[in-house]
Amino acid sequence: MYKQMQVVRRMEMAADSLYKAKLIRGFCHLAIGQEAVSVGLEHGIHPNDRVITAYRCHPFAVLRGGTITGVLAELLGRKTGMSSGKGGSMHIFTPTFFGGNGIVGAQVPVGTGVAFAQKYMDERHATFAMYGDGASNQGQVFEAFNMAKLWNLPTIFICENNKYGMGTSAARSSSNTEYFTRGDTIPGVQVNGMDIIASLQAVRFARRWAVDEQKGPLLLEFVTYRYGGHSMSDPGTTYRTREEVQRMRSTQDPIRGLQRYIEEWGVATEQELKYLDKAAKAEVDKAVEEAKAGSEPEPEDLWTDIYFKGSEPGVMRGREREEVSLDLF
Template identity: 55%
Template sequence: IRGFCHLYSGQEACAVGMRAAMRDVDNIISAYRVHGWTYLMGVSPLGVLAELTGRQSGCAKGKGGSMHMYCPNFYGGNGIVGAQVPLGAGVALACKYKGNGGMCLALYGDGAANQGQVFEAYNMAYLWKLPVIFVCENNNYGMGTSAERASSNTDYYTRGDALPGIWVDGMDVLAVRSATEFAIDYVNKNGPLVMETNTYRYSGHSMSDPGTSYRTREEIQEVRQKRDPITSFKEMCIEQGLITTDEVKAIDTKVRKEVDEATAQAKSDAELPLSGLWTDVYSQCLEPKIRNCVDYNLKHVQQSKGVNH
């Protein structure tokens, strides 16, 4: 995997909790940590892993890579910090315009929360009473800066000005689901809301970012031991008699086998040919003449309809 690769490990309760509360008419748009969301919204493990490795069997045919995966009702990731937030407001506007009862989750991190376009989206969404939940996934660190060093106000749920806000433990999947259910009902009746999920990421941003130059290994290990969302939920289910230890082991074995097989196939599948680079770039095959541009002989080809067209 070349370049940046933003993993979601440590933040699983956020995505799973929100997805569990979503209805068929609801939508989501996020930033760059979208691998888990892509799977939750219906793409197979192979579709995700093949996209990561730039293969034709990827959900975006290998052209999206780590940050740009899409499927129905999932408007993908975005490589520009905070740029997905106003787009999420736009998706919510479409829901209101169509009158389909849907809403949009617009996810962003604590680093993106300082972007001006986020506040512009808040303002417009409030004025138009759009059904959008602005979700700040506060994992406490930007790319290399702690939230305390970058933000004068780290209570991100209070930043909406006229928008109400709620705070939720982003390491508790049931708390996230409950908060999202409330938020969906609220925004459909009243307009936008800000929801902060306090969470933690284990990994850095790429091979060049081990994630330990701006925090200690001991800090990461402590969170893993005391607050890991998967371990906490698993232990709760076992304690409540909802599942046995043997059943957990069987699920783990099955999942690992499925992922290993998908990984092997993703590595061996064909890469995108050169001609595929100008295939399905536009929603319509338009070839307008552009002034002062040198003529080219690359004809745009449309093979499939966009998933959210």
Template identity: 55%
Template sequence: MIASSARLARAAGGSRNWLLGVLRGSSYGTASEASFQVESYKLHKLEQGPSTSVTLSRDDGLKMYRQMQTVRRMETMAGNLYKSKIIRGFCHLYSGQEAVCVGMENAMTPDDSVITAYRAHGWTFMRGVSVQGVLSELTGRVSGCAKGKGGSMHMYGHNFYGGNGIVGAQVPLGAGIAFASKYRGEEAICVTLYGDGAANQGQLYETFNMAKLWNLPCIFVCENNGYGMGTSVDRASASTAYYTRGDYVPGLWIDGMDVLAMREGTRFAKDYALKNGPILIEAVTYRYSGHSMSDPGTSYRPRSEIQEVREKRDPITNFRERLLSSGLATEEELKKIDTEVRKEVETAAEKAKTDQELPLEELYNNIYVDPPQGMKIRGCDPTIMASTR
């Protein structure tokens, strides 16, 4: 085997560390493993944090690249379907924040749980719901992951509890999920996500208190994309060091535009939470779209800011460069992935546009899993009604 090495130097936002890739393979494009340096983590009430030297295998690199590209193209398609009035109601896109859900999910297992806010499409996909399940849910079709009943903000999957529409309300629910895991003696965590706009909600601090009192295996994650609706973090919060806002709960600041930093940070946080109780992560990221589809996203921030982030900090572009410069992938391999992802999303979109809608008689179904004896629900399906007679 012939050893080779490559260096990728890039400054992101004027502050990113130099990146060093050390190859362990035979030739360009066939390296089996590489090591990279990620930006230093900031710590709160922690004596040590995750390693800034991260090792990546070729298989994991290709997988994470595909996952981020899928989320990006899925969200682009969702935006197009909304503009075509095929998707109605609320629609909050995740474009730009892909490194958070992909990095974290690759440090977790299906036994771990996740609950998030209304910018949920990327997390829904990463929790095991297909592109079809996400897009059909957005268009209100039966092939959606909630039969089209939930829409953008209320998607669910295995150990994925949504998608929630009330700002910050999912945080105490996440503590409850973590409590259930601990009560049952499971080696599992609950990742509870919220945005910087929800970070000043009172129920967060009540939840931090209870989680610490009971040392629940919960990772609280502030996805700080810089803006709560149209208000910048500097105008909304007296303290923008969100990773310290848990006070007595330890905190970790992570570059949320770096999928490798997110994966390594989550590994550390999961190990900590299982042994010691709750920990808080601030993932500093950025959204390219507006808060929702009714927000152009340019009235409170200059277009040049968005363009600069796309050019210097984009999570997919930077990760692509790492894969290429380290020899973990070739241009041809990544182009093939791009083509396959585009086809998958386009095929799913066609079905999401043409699949049948849920019939009206289904309106009151699935309200209760196990209705109390004698309870009758108007329009309820016959199987449930039969069990209550």
């Protein structure tokens, strides 16, 4: 877990540098500071469980079967990216990770639908539908709560409460900031999302609840913190103080927290952890160079990835591709 946390943080730091070098453009939301949630979740679930989220999806994509190179290449708009360079920061997927979605809160009912399919097909797996405190007031989130409880679906709703929805603090947008209590008849648990052991245990408990004991949905609130702004266009210092960010970095950092556990429990020495740090850095540095070396999509790639392979229609409706001037794009 320690190395994975280092890897996903360094990957996000690399994305930050590439963006500032103007090699990555457009929307880019980083999860630096929230590593205990993604890594803790992955170690608490089954490989065939499903995960869906909105922004800050890069770590989940890697942990759910993707690659660092694939994620960074996607951010760079390369053909070798996990979505062929067409999706960008918010649209990255694997067979068990349903994204990365760009519409605030819209992934929650989709995740509930995935859980419905799991129950309908009698699969003994769960879906973890993740959203932020900024999306918690969306009507479709509450609609998903209702349907999941009504049909007793194996849905684990996870609110990543990182204290700010864009530049608005939770207290300014929500009358009830105890998000784990907002599921109506769905039980909720509040978790220290800066502590990976707490995150891991909470996810294991939730999966037992929904899958092994078949008690239906559960709502987890991970109280966490993002060190950077909402996106790369947000410095993150106009609505909170630099002192606040520094205090969280120095007292609540999830990687340092796990390091203390490891050393106190005698699992590894400081030197062994430094070796893992260097290995993580080397892995990410190599991935950066591989991603940068990838080619950009060709104009004809505009017509690919529209349909699932094998489901393409025999006849194109509307204008034929020969009638469309590529000079327009």
